[in-house]
Amino acid sequence: xxxxxxxxxxxxxxxxxxxxxxxxxxxxxxxxxxxxxxxxxxxxxxxxxxxxxxxxxxxxxxxxxxxxxxxxxxxxxxxxxxxxxxxxxxxxxxxxxxxxxxxxxxxxxxxxxxxxxxxxxxxxxxxxxxxxxxxxxxxxxxxxxxxxxxxxxxxxxxxxxxxxxxxxxxxxxxxxxxxxxxxxxxxxxxxxxxxxxxxxxxxxxxxxxxxxxxxxxxxxxxxxxxxxxxxxxxxxxxxxxxxxxxxxxxxxxxxxxxxxxxxxxxxxxxxxxxxxxxxxxxxxxxxxxxxxxxxxxxxxxxxxxxxxxxxxxxxxxxxxxxxxxxxxxxxxxxxxxxxxxxxxxxxxxxxxxxxxxxxxxxxxxxxxxxxxxxxxxxxxxxxxxxxxxxxxxxxxxxxxxxxxxxxxxxxxxxxxxxxxxxxxxxxxx
Amino acid sequence: xxxxxxxxxxxxxxxxxxxxxxxxxxxxxxxxxxxxxxxxxxxxxxxxxxxxxxxxxxxxxxxxxxxxxxxxxxxxxxxxxxxxxxxxxxxxxxxxxxxxxxxxxxxxxxxxxxxxxxxxxxxxxxxxxxxxxxxxxxxxxxxxxxxxxxxxxxxxxxxxxxxxxxxxxxxxxxxxxxxxxxxxxxxxxxxxxxxxxxxxxxxxxxxxxxxxxxxxxxxxxxxxxxxxxxxxxxxxxxxxxxxxxxxxxxxxxxxxxxxxxxxxxxxxxxxxxxxxxxxxxxxxxxxxxxxxxxxxxxxxx
Ligand SMILES: Nc1ncnc2c1ncn2[C@@H]1O[C@H](COP(=O)(O)OP(=O)(O)O)[C@@H](O)[C@H]1O
Ligand SMILES: [Mg+2]
Numbered sequence: 123x124x125x126x127x128x129x130x131x132x133x134x135x136x137x138x139x140x141x142x143x144x145x146x147x148x149x150x151x152x153x154x155x156x157x158x159x160x161x162x163x164x165x166x167x168x169x170x171x172x173x174x175x176x177x178x179x180x181x182x183x184x185x186x187x188x189x190x191x192x193x194x195x196x197x198x199x200x201x202x203x204x205x206x207x208x209x210x211x212x213x214x215x216x217x218x219x220x221x222x223x224x225x226x227x228x229x230x231x232x233x234x235x236x237x238x239x240x241x242x243x244x245x246x247x248x249x250x251x252x253x254x255x256x257x258x259x260x261x262x263x264x265x266x267x268x269x270x271x272x273x274x275x276x277x278x279x280x281x282x283x284x285x286x287x288x289x290x291x292x293x294x295x296x297x298x299x300x301x302x303x304x305x306x307x308x309x310x311x312x313x314x315x316x317x318x319x320x321x322x323x324x325x326x327x328x329x330x331x332x333x334x335x336x337x338x339x340x341x342x343x344x345x346x347x348x349x350x351x352x353x354x355x356x357x358x359x360x361x362x363x364x365x366x367x368x369x370x371x372x373x374x375x376x377x378x379x380x381x382x383x384x385x386x387x388x389x390x391x392x393x394x395x396x397x398x399x400x401x402x403x404x405x406x407x408x409x410x411x412x413x414x415x416x417x418x419x420x421x422x423x424x425x426x427x428x429x430x431x432x433x434x435x436x437x438x439x440x441x442x443x444x445x446x447x448x449x450x451x452x453x454x455x456x457x458x459x460x461x462x463x464x465x466x467x468x469x470x471x472x473x474x475x476x477x478x479x480x481x482x483x484x485x486x487x488x489x490x491x492x493x494x495x496x497x498x499x500x501x502x503x504x505x506x507x508x509x510x511x512x513x514x515x516x517x518x519x520x521x522x523x524x525x526x527x528x529x530x531x532x533x534x535x536x537x538x539x540x541x542x543x544x545x546x547x548x549x550x551x
Numbered sequence: 552x553x554x555x556x557x558x559x560x561x562x563x564x565x566x567x568x569x570x571x572x573x574x575x576x577x578x579x580x581x582x583x584x585x586x587x588x589x590x591x592x593x594x595x596x597x598x599x600x601x602x603x604x605x606x607x608x609x610x611x612x613x614x615x616x617x618x619x620x621x622x623x624x625x626x627x628x629x630x631x632x633x634x635x636x637x638x639x640x641x642x643x644x645x646x647x648x649x650x651x652x653x654x655x656x657x658x659x660x661x662x663x664x665x666x667x668x669x670x671x672x673x674x675x676x677x678x679x680x681x682x683x684x685x686x687x688x689x690x691x692x693x694x695x696x697x698x699x700x701x702x703x704x705x706x707x708x709x710x711x712x713x714x715x716x717x718x719x720x721x722x723x724x725x726x727x728x729x730x731x732x733x734x735x736x737x738x739x740x741x742x743x744x745x746x747x748x749x750x751x752x753x754x755x756x757x758x759x760x761x762x763x764x765x766x767x768x769x770x771x772x773x774x775x776x777x778x779x780x781x782x783x784x785x786x787x788x789x790x791x792x793x794x795x796x797x798x799x800x801x802x803x804x805x806x807x808x809x810x811x812x813x814x815x816x817x818x819x820x821x822x823x824x825x826x827x828x829x830x831x832x833x834x835x836x837x838x839x840x841x842x843x844x845x846x847x848x849x850x851x852x
Contacts (some may be wrong), residue, residue, distance in 0.1 A: 415665045418659075420667075420682070423727070424634050424653065424654065515668070515712070
């Protein structure tokens with residue numbers, strides 16, 4: 123069993139870590155080169171081939187060794203302010219400034235000062251630290267604090283772009299370690315998902331599926347029991363259900379929104395509508411498969427019609443009903459994902475949908491895995507639980523389930539009733 | 552050259568005790584009266600007559616076996632008697648009253664195991680008592696008596712899947728008897744058991760029959776079983792099922808396994824054999840067509 127999980131994982135690792143993917147530079151500090159080879163503006167986070175990145179840096183260095191004076195003082199100041207702003211992404215990432223201070227030149231001015239004085243470094247290269255000091259010398263010579271009119275117009279040195287080499291995999295194929303890192307950020311609420319709190323969404327999803335599924339069981343199982351027991355109901359209900367089953371439930375999406383609004387209700391309704399036909403047909407069939415000789419036996423023992431249903435049919439199909447429920451619950455999850463897209467997107471699907479649209483698959487995969495894991499663990503639990511509530515079935519019951527069943531039988535309602543009925547011992551006085 | 556065959560007395564010859572016993576038996580009141588019973592099944596392939604004009608009577612505390620080839624309508628007969636199937640014509644009287652559906656006055660033990668798997672042995676035996684309106688406490692104490700009767704007191708709290716086939720059928724008997732029916736209908740109840748368990752179950756059943764006021768109609772296709780258990784054997788002819796002969800078994804009661812080789816036993820068994828396989832003459836065997844590819848050496852035959 124472990125193998126069947128390890129195999130796909132191994133395949134994933136193999137593909138992700140195979141040296142077929144090119145390395146690229148992920149830019150962490152950018153600059154602009156006065157060179158026709160680099161016409162666009164690169165921002166931190168952009169990727170660039172290594173050779174091109176080297177050329178980019180060389181072009182910027184070239185600009186520094188051969189600075190071109192601007193035509194007017196104002197143009198020179200504008201160009202210098204752009205250099206001043208170049209430090210912003212680093213300052214934001216290092217929390218040297220708050221997001222509101224992004225456009226605040228005074229704050230950036232102090233950042234330059236503090237770097238030059240050696241108070242901050244933020245992993246800047248020696249080369250860039252040198253540039254900062256030189257620039258700061260020029261800037262402080264003009265004005266020790268920021269003054270938009272009193273700002274150097276002679277060209278300052280440009281910061282040299284920095285970046286880290288990264289394996290560039292296709293967007294849909296993040297490596298396992300990336301997924302783990304992203305998942306641990308997302309699930310601890312420390313990521314760019316921000317207000318999309320994973321656990322909050324998870325709870326919403328669980329609530330929708332639990333509510334929808336409970337509802338469909340409450341409605342569907344009695345109908346199915348009637349269909350499976352009495353041919354009258356079977357002929358009355360099942361042909362239509364059989365037909366209805368072929369009309370895809372999502373096709374009723376807009377109708378459900380019209381009927382139930384845009385929030386939770388239409389989502390519940392879709393889970394209900396999608397699962398109901400399957401449930402009725404499946405459980406009715408399970409009911410019909412009940413050994414008819416048990417019904418014969420009960421009748422010869424004096425059971426009437428009602429007793430046949432309550433004392434034989436229902437207890438008789440429970441173990442198989444439990445199996446059906448397990449299968450149907452799997453389907454309900456499928457409906458849930460579609461349902462959560464109805465009206466106002468909600469639950470985990472909202473994360474999948476919004477992040478997926480932006481090709482942030484590293485955010486999408488942990489969510490999909492979370493859903494899969496939830497379904498799988500629920501199913502495993504239900505399978506184990508079968509042994510607890512149906513200790514009389516023969517198929518593999520684990521030892522833990524057996525002992526749980528024993529505990530359960532000790533507190534069964536029947537015994538409790540009997541214990542309560544037992545006469546208290548009266549002590550003779 | 553054929554080996555000499557044992558000379559047997561005619562199966563109709565009865566010793567004075569046996570004759571007296573049958574005389575007494577027929578004076579007892581009739582518990583079950585089956586009158587010109589006919590059953591026609593309509594199937595997509597046409598109508599199938601399973602039973603035609605079957606009539607017989609069962610006296611109180613009688614043990615009757617019904618024997619016949621497979622498919623001759625034995626199960627159909629017993630299902631009609633139990634009320635699980637309706638007759639096309641004719642009537643069934645139990646204690647003088649006509650029956651139309653299943654009822655607790657006729658208990659039944661089936662060939663397959665029909666214990667309720669979700670109930671313990673005790674709860675299974677209590678089932679009928681609870682259905683017929685007994686309180687939990689009465690049902691429980693009565694059920695325990697029947698369980699003791701079939702010797703399963705130590706397994707009362709056990710679920711059926713933990714029991715052997717023979718034990719399951721003992722519980723089924725206890726469950727049927729717990730309702731105190733007038734008649735116990737048994738449709739090949741030991742058919743699925745191995746020979747040894749089967750023999751054990753037969754003597755269990757005879758013991759129970761002696762201790763309990765019960766009339767038994769027992770379906771079987773086993774000749775030894777039929778002769779060993781019953782006062783009288785009803786032979787059903789095949790296609791359509793008709794009463795072939797009602798044989799009074801000349802073996803004295805109470806029965807024991809040593810009687811299997813007595814002349815009376817064998818004569819009754821021989822008669823049944825003749826009735827069930829009438830086409831088979833002495834010394835004549837059904838011959839299989841010789842298969843190609845087989846070469847049988849002379850020394851084998
Ligand atoms: N429900 C049914 N519908 C149609 N034919 C049936 C049905 N039950 C039994 N039969 C037919 O009636 C005949 C007698 O069957 P059954 O009573 O089961 O025989 P036995 O128990 O002696 O082997 C068989 O030919 C069988 O095919
Ligand atoms: Mg049969």
